[in-house]
Amino acid sequence: MTNIKTGLLAATAVLLAAPAFAEWAPERPLEFIVASGAGGGTDNFARTIQAAITRGDVIEQPIVVLNKGGGSGAEAFLYAKQNAENPHKLIFGTNNVYLLPHVAKLAYEAKDLQPVAALALDEFLIWVKADSPYQTAMDMIEAAKAAPGTIVFGGSQSKDTDETLVALIEQTTGAEFKYVPFNGGGEVGVQLAGGHVAANVNNPNENLGQWQAGAIRPLCVFAPQRMAESAPIQGEMGWHDIPTCKEQGLDIESYQMPRTVWLPAGTPPEVLAYYEAALQKVSESQEWQDYLTKTSQSAAFLTGDALASFIAKSEGDTVKVFEAEGWSAK
Amino acid sequence: MTVRRFHAEAATAAATGILGLIAIYGAAELGFGWEDHGPQAGYFPFYVGLLLIGASLWNLIRAFVAYRAATAEEEPFLPREQLMRICKFSAALLIFVAATLMLGIYVGTAGYITWSAWRQGGYRLPVSLGIGLGFSVALYLIFETLFRIPLLKGPIEPLLGIY
Amino acid sequence: MGNFDLLMTGFGIAITPMHLMLMVCGVLMGLVVGVLPGLGAPNGVSLLIPLTFTLDPTSAIILLSSMYWGALFGGSTTSILFNIPGEPSSVATTFDGYPMAQSGQSTRALTLAFMSAGIGALMGVIVITLLAGWASNFALRFGAPEYFAVYFLAFAAFIGMGSASPAKTMVSLTVGLLLASVGMDTVTGEIRLTYGFSELLGGISFLVVVIGLFGIGELLATVQEGLRFRGVASRIHLRDVFRTIAELPRYWATTLRSGLIGIWMGITPGGPTAASFMSYGIARQASRKGAAFGTGRPEGIVAPETADHSAGTCAMLPMLALGVPSSATAAVMMGGLMIWGLTPGPMLFATKPDFVWGLIASMYISNIVGVILVLATVPLFAAMLRIPFAIIGPMIVAICFVGAYTVGSSTFDLWLVLLFGLVGYLFNKLDYPLAPLVLAMVLGHKAENAFHQSMLLSDGSLGIFFANPLVSSIMVVGLALLIVPKLLQLGARLRRPATVE
Incomplete structure (x- = not known):
């Protein structure tokens, strides 16, 4: 008798709390497939979400995180293709999901994955060494025009976001730089602080430590508006004091990297709805806000059509850069 | 049936040599030249593959020489x-x-x-x-x-x- | 406030019941993770990260770093007892540790390994304590050409002298280099040597190859001799442990040299694995009984273990002070740091002294805790050798395959283990040295990347490797290590006929 009552109460509670996605809930432990090695940006992204879900009791089932970072993340996306229609595997990536197939011959296509949500936008900035002669992005571009191919940009990976951005700057301004790929953002930050490269286009988080120490400084940020207010980081300067590149006369409206969550293609719509709602809760949690502040990323929560059009625009813009550089894989 | 050392040596040398050939084939697809700004993607695998083939041939020859020089009463390699x-x-x-x-x-x-x-x-x-x-x-x-x-x-x- | 005062404050933070408990838990879990091949320290640490969200950062890093030390200790255990390196950095420990255990001295081998590991770790922490600021500035001077020079030096130190046939060494080396170049190339962004197999996209995991070559390969060799372990498991006496400890001062020169090599490789981002190989190679060249290395020489255990641990601890310094992890585990911890809201970088020492010095103080304590705990497990592990082969053999097989599976959750890796098991057996039987293959897999692609980056920077001129005093002196030392032993060998060969006449 009492058991039935509590059961009914619980059922009503569930129905009231989550009427939109009561149709489907995971029946097995979830797998979070991370398209980077342990410790990478995408890995932190996935593990923060895992923590927020576990602590907020957003999803009852246990969660296992698996890193599949091989081939710049292609390993994870191939895994998604092999697990088509499996509703218990979420894939964590960036824009690499839809950009990789354009630059490399791979056995998957972007349509093998179903976008669920984008939860944050990571910004890109131009950074130079503290004692660099360049005060604005345009100083540097003029210098590059005067001596083509001598100013060295360090970046992480090849034909990835960093090199794409440098190529975009070159195509927009006609300047010519030299790009040298390293293994990761942290390494590129130190190469800059040590004076082995002239500049880099790291995300805020990757260069924060060196900026605090006054070893390097930012020139401008590739965003439509300045970054959010923050406590001063180096001297008087905080994130909001960094001008946008557009302000400085560099005609690139925005270049941002979304942090995205995907499902294998072919899952029913109620599964998608369930995860959209769950991630919505995550994006409202305190853990998530802390993560955004600590890593200096911009908040964004995109799902459904908004997400689809974001992806379409981002993909279209980037593919133009690829084609101009001759990187497109046939 | 026993395996003689010559057979094992020769088979191994042949296998490593084939591995070298496969590597050279894969590297050749990528391009193994030296561009203005350093080596192409296949440069290292190509020359490493060549070295591997060379060393494998050397091992094969040595195995053969040892085989010819060996007396009849060779201890079996794998009884x-x-x-x-x-x-x-x-x-x-x-x-x-x-x-x-x-x-x-x-x-x-x-x-x-x-x-x-x-x-x-x-x-x-x-x-x-x-x-x-x-x-x-x-x-x-x-x-x-x-x-x-x-x-x-x-x-x-x-x-x-x-x- | 001097470093010493800061360290004392650090001890005040680290020595609380809560932190001591975390250290013990961390070390114990690390031991488990380290003993199981494949499931290495990086995996273990990343699994603990979600647990640390509820801890304050100092407690969290104490837990994670203790787990790392535990894993480093545990990794040597299986290397010595079963010839299966539990951690990549304990591959070099198998060379002499396993033969010594086979000759019935497993207690001695384990004790030597753990004690020198502990000493190495302490040497590393002392350097961090004294030279924190200086060392991180030094590391900043390392660009691509300097990286290449460091890798070259490690190669040269190890390859310089070997007793195997040069052609066979060359085969082993080149096979390792080819295996390392499979997958995505960082510098060109090209996918190489995958021949259309998606499984090869992520490259061939070094751990999987090592598990096959050493673990399964050794089992096959054991089976060939009949279904028994070749070693006689000796009885364990606590006395053996103490006798071995008393033996340690004899190897002070090896210990000191290996510790310095480890510190050097930990600060310059060479990493613990390269450090242990390099140290082993140099110890072999320096020893008058160099030829006996590989048959169970105590120096052959002391050298790689000391270097491995001093490099492992020193790798924390570039991670904290620069944000450059020089080992896979350090990379994971750095991810943790960022999640906790700490920014690795030069300012971390100034802005979060409690965190940094608490960690450094805990490194002293947890390494001592680690040595004690791991010594206590020696009888347990040595007793495992007495289990009949028909039971322990298949269990080792299963652990090898399970371990390989956990590396990348890929079934393809199971086939690779089988394949490399046969390769390892055959190579051993035919006197192909395995070590060059392993070293080439660890350093090959990194060295190639650094070389390629240097070429990009210099527009294809090799002069960049002699462009400044730092890089040229590392290159010169490397070249000397490569050439001098050959010259000495040649000289000895020329002299011998002369004395006969």
Whole structure:
């Protein structure tokens, strides 16, 4: 008798709390497939979400995180293709999901994955060494025009976001730089602080430590508006004091990297709805806000059509850069 | 049947040489030249492959020379008895891997350990089964419970409610 | 406030019941993770990260770093007892540790390994304590050409002298280099040598190859001789442990040299694995009994273990002070740091002294805790050798395959283990040295990347490797290590006929 009552109460509670996605809930432990090695940006992204879900009791089932970072993340996306229609595997990536197939011959296509949500936008900035002669992005571009191919940009990976951005700057301004790929953002930050490269286009988080120490400084940020207010980081300067590149006369409206969550293609719509709602809760949690502040990323929560059009625009813009550089894989 | 050292040396040298050829083929597809700004993607694999082929040829020649110089009373490299042991063990490994791929790690492992204890260790079947199952349970506790790492599962685990 | 005062404050933070408990838990879990091949320290640490969200950062890093030390200790255990390196950095420990254990001295081998590991770690922490600021500035001077020079030096130190046939060494080396170049190339962004197999996209994991070559390969060799372990498991006496400890001062020169090599490789981002190989190679060249290396020489255990641990601890410094992890585990911890809201970088020492010095103080304590705990497990592990082969053999097989599976959750890796098991057996039987293959897999692609980056920077001129005093002196030392032993060998060969006449 009492058991039935509590059961009914619980059922009503569930129905009231989550009427939109009561149709489907995971029946097995979830797998979070991370398209980077342990410790990478995408890995932190996935593990923060895992923590927020576990602590907020957003999803009852246990969660296992698996890193599949091989081939710049292609390993994870191939895994998604092999697990088509499996509703218990979420894939964590960036824009690499839809950009990789354009630059490399791979056995998957972007349509093998179903976008669920984008939860944050990571910004890109131009950074130079503290004692660099360049005060604005345009100083540097003029210098590059005067001596083509001598100013060295360090970046992480090849034909990835960093090199794409440098190529975009070159195509927009006609300047010519030299790009040298390293293994990761942290390494590129130190190469800059040590004076082995002239500049880099790291995300805020990757260069924060060196900026605090006054070893390097930012020139401008590739965003439509300045970054959010923050406590001063180096001297008087905080994130909001960094001008946008557009302000400085560099005609690139925005270049941002979304942090995205995907499902294998072919899952029913109620599964998608369930995860959209769950991630919505995550994006409202305190853990998530802390993560955004600590890593200096911009908040964004995109799902459904908004997400689809974001992806379409981002993909279209980037593919133009690829084609101009001759990187497109046939 | 015994294996003579010459056969083993020659087969190994041939295998490493073929590996070198495969590498050169793969590298040639990428381009192995030296561009203005340093080597192309296939540059290193190409020349490493060449070195491998060279060293393999050298090993082949040396094996052949040693073979010609050897007297008739050469000690067998792998006597029949040892060869049989290796073949049996390798066959068991092969079956273990194939079974693991089909039935999952837990079932494959339990089966393999049970079989070895029973057929090779001379333990009674119930004891062997206990050892095998016990080991699988220990694996489950360490990997899935303690470290939350999912191991490969086959068709049987879902029937027990383990995913 | 001097470093010493800061360290004392650090001890005040680290020595609380809560932190001591975390250290013990961390070390114990690390031991488990380290003993299981494949499931290495990086995996273990990343699994603990979600647990640390509820801890304050100092407690969290104490837990994670203790787990790392535990894993480093545990990794040597299986290297010595079963020839299966539990951690990549304990591959070099198998060379002499396993033969010594086979000759019935497993207690001695384990004790030597753990004690020198502990000493190495302490040497590393002392350097961090004294030279934190200086060392991180030094590391900043390392660009691509300097990286290449460091890798070259490690190669040269190890390859310089070997007793195997040069052509066979070359085969082993080139096979390793080819295996390392499979997958995505960082510098060109090209996918190489995958021949259309998606499984090869992520490259061939070094751990999987090592598990096959050493673990399965050794089992096959054991089986060939009949279904028994070749070693006689000796009885364990606590006396053996103490006798071995008393033996340690004899190897002070090896210990000191290896510790310095480890510190050097930990600060310059060479990493613990390269450090242990380099140290082993140099110890072999320096020893008058160099030829006996590989048969169970105590120096052959002391050298790699000391270097491995001093490099492992020193790798924390570039991670904290620069944000450059020089080992895979350090990379994971750095991810943790960022999640906790700490920014690795030069300012971390100034802005979060409690965190940094608490960690450094805990490194002293947890390494001592680690040595004690791991010594306590020696009888347990040595007793495992007495289990009949028909039972322990298949269990080792299963652990090898399970371990390989956990590296990348890929079934393809199971086939690779089988394949490399046969390769390892055959190579051993035919006197192909395995070590060059392993070293080439660890350093090959990194060295190639650094070389390629240097070429990009210099527009294809090799002069960049002699462009400044730092890089040229490392290159010169490397070249000397490569050439001098050959010259000495040649000289000895020329002299010998002369004395006969």
